Amino acid sequence: MTEQSNILTTRQGHPVRDNQSTRTVGERGPATLENYQFIEKITHFDRERIPERVVHARGAGAHGYFEAYGKIGDEPASKYTRAKVLTQTGVKTPTFVRFSTVAGAKESPETERDPRGFAIKFKTVDGNWDLVGNNLKVFFIRDAIKFPDMIHAFKPDPITNRQEAWRFFDFVGMHPESLHMVTHLKSPWGIPATFREMEGSGVNTYKLVNEAGEAVLCKFHFEPKQGVRNLTSAQASAIQAKDVGHCTRDLYDNIAAGNFPEWEFCVQIMPDGPNEHLSFDPLDDTKLWPVDQFPLLPCGRLVLDRVPSNFFAEVEQSAFGTGVLVDGIDFSDDKMLQGRTLSYSDTQRYRVGANYLQLPINAPAPGVVARTNQRDGQMTYTVDGGPNPNVNYEPSVLGQSLKEAAKPAREYHQQVEGKLGRYQTSRxxxxxxxxxxxxxxxxxxxxxxxxxxxxxxxxxxxxxxxxxxxxxxxxxxxxxxxxxxxxxxxxxxxxxxxxxxxxxxxxxxxxxxxxxxxxxxxxxxxxxxxxxxxxxx
CATH class of the missing domain: 1.20.1370.20 (Catalase, four-helical domain)
Incomplete structure (x- = not known):
């Protein structure tokens, strides 16, 4: 075997000189669209399985609503954000929540030791907001370019078709940023007793933007009013011997009995900026924000009160994306968030189809009409029409095209400056x-x-x-x-x-x-x- 045969390359045969970091403007980002190696890698990864999800294949879902308190902690929510879903009180925003395991296949047991997906679709008056998170507050890696490698290591061996401990720890051993997540995962926190009795977290760092165009960094968390309950390995094995879908059964049975599960929605807030006084980078999703410095500030409640009428139509075809934000909630330069934002929507277009957003489970709430210039594609059944169906472009001299929405009075403008490169930051x-x-x-x-x-x-x-x-x-x-x-x-x-x-x-x-x-x-x-x-x- 020659030395050259051991070199990692792209599908075009180009040598890969850095497979650890995406290209960013400065150490802390943002990432750039010309990350060709990353885009090729992640979009191929998104298409590796047919037809079930590559990750989060096993899932259950329920409908409900979200009610904002109008405050974030003791402050008016409008101090931090102009997002109506967080500032308006007396409004029940329809929601759909999908719970899932990550690595297992569609029919895998719900007692597996695995992070649990906690994905929420808020159907707000300003369109959909998707918050796609997990039950655990941290993640294995901090750069999205490593995600395909991580899942390959955690999925079954391509020869034996079995998940192998040596493959998992071979990856973790070379990525010590995973130790925090592994310590959570291999403890009882890696097997929640039920979906109702587990936390939810957005994991990534986002930003809240107010009417003045001012931004703060934030993290989103859901604390179960039912309390937190986890399983030891022995307890999980005893349940699995009798029921491989106990979490789904528990969720549906409790909703049917009127025991509606409820979570308090909390936000952690930090000033925008590098925050160099901290010993950790707040954009690093392998790290927690200490609650003694950045407390969990209550801002609303999430209630689930209705199960799907058709599992396939509503749970299996539900599609979430981290790029689905509403005005007043924005992206940070978190490298995992920026990579997920490409990957999630790309995966949904591959898995469900180009028109997946026309499905009722994914469409905005009634009264919020989608009007785009997108046309055709597989399985299209409606036209996102404007005033003139012949004019599917904008602008128009004749004035018959769709118009851009009014811009906020004060837009948020992030200062970005740095040298383009691949960074593993010292912090x-x-x-x-x-x-x-x-x-x-x-x-x-x-x-x-x-x-x-x-x-x-x-x-x-x-x-x-x-x-x-x-x-x-x-x-x-x-x-x-x-x-x-x-x-x-x-x-x-x-x-x-x-x-x-x-x-x-x-x-x-x-x-x-x-x-x-x-x-x-x-x-x-x-x-x-x-x-x-x-x-x-």
């Missing part, structure tokens, strides 16, 4: 501190389940992966690394002797908690989880 290289904090906030039973799950996984991995993962866990927290090593029979001293990953500096020495008692955290809880949680009975 995001500490991938250990928050993972260690997460470990120390766990109660004893949660830590025990986390360690048991990781020990079983490590036993299925070859020694190089075992050693590297113990090295990572030890740098998160010494007790964390030691317990995994002891449980799996891995030489801790040999693991600690490993050098840092290529191109990365050695992380700071691992932190340790002074005591480990149920609910304790020697450094304080900055994780932003619901204060009350329990294991399923």
């Amino acid at each position: 995001t290289t500490d991938d250990y501190t928050q993972a260690g904090e997460r470990y120390r906030t766990f109660e004893a039973w949660e830590r025990d389940d986390l360690i048991d799950n990781l020990v079983n996984d490590m036993k299925a991995c070859p020694e190089p992966i075992q050693l590297r993962m113990v090295w990572h866990f030890w740098h998160c927290d010494e007790d964390y690394g030691r317990r995994v090593a002891e449980g799996a029979g891995i030489d801790l001293e040999k693991a600690k002797a490993l050098p840092p990953l290529p191109g990365r500096a050695a992380p700071h020495k691992a932190l340790t908690a002074e005591t480990y008692t149920d609910g304790s955290n020697a450094k304080g809880n900055t994780q932003g989880n619901a204060p009350s949680r329990q294991a399923a009975e």
Whole structure:
């Protein structure tokens, strides 16, 4: 095998010289449309499966409504945003929510250890707003160019057609930004007891824009009024032996009985800008915003009160996209958000069709009429008409075309300046501190389940992966690394002797908690989880 045969290339045979970062204007973005390598990679990835979703294939959904409080915390919501869905009180905005697992196939069990999708379509008076998130507040990677690699590693082996622990941890071992998410996922938080009893999060960083054209950074969260409840591996196995769709059944049965699940919608807010005083980049979706610095501010409630009348028409054909925003809610330069915004809508056009937005489940609310100059395409059944059906362009000398909407009195203008390049920013290289904090906030039973799950996984991995993962866990927290090593029979001293990953500096020495008692955290809880949680009975 020649050296050249080991070189990663594009489909055109061009050598790939950086497969870790998208091209951005400066370290913090935004990304540029001429990211050809990324666009080719992500659009091919979007088309890898027929016909089910590449990810989030297993799902359930329900209809409901959202009511804004008119405030964000103690302040009028209009201080931060001009979005009517968040500022107008007394309005029940129709919503459709789809819950899902991520990696499993369409018929996979709902007891799988996997992040849960939490996608919400708000049918507002200004058109649709899609908030496409997960139950966990962080993610595995911070640059969208890595998403196809991540899912390939987590999906079944292309030879054995089985999900393999060594493939998962081979990827994680080379991407320590995943440690925070892995610490969540391999604990009981990786298996919510029901959809009703799990949190939701937008995960990515967005912006709120007010009438004055002023912006703040924000994160969106949903806290269940039913409380948070998770499963240990043993509890999940016992349920799976009897029911592979227990979450769907629980959701539908409770709605039918009038026990409508409800979540409080909360926002975290931060001044717009680089925020260089922080030890983490607020645009990095592998990091949490500490709630002691950026509290969860209530701004509304989400209620689900009706199940679909046809699963395929409403749940399977529902289509969400992170680019579907309303005026007053805007994009940040979060690299994962910008990549998702291309990928999600591109996937829906491939999976459902070019006219997927004409389907009732995806169309705006009654009274909000779509008027575009888009025409034709597979399965079109209506024309988004203007005043003259012959004029499907604009502008028109005859004045018979659709007109642009009035611009806001004061538009938001972001200052963008920087050198075009591929960056892995220095502020995001500490991938250990928050993972260690997460470990120390766990109660004893949660830590025990986390360690048991990781020990079983490590036993299925070859020694190089075992050693590297113990090295990572030890740098998160010494007790964390030691317990995994002891449980799996891995030489801790040999693991600690490993050098840092290529191109990365050695992380700071691992932190340790002074005591480990149920609910304790020697450094304080900055994780932003619901204060009350329990294991399923």
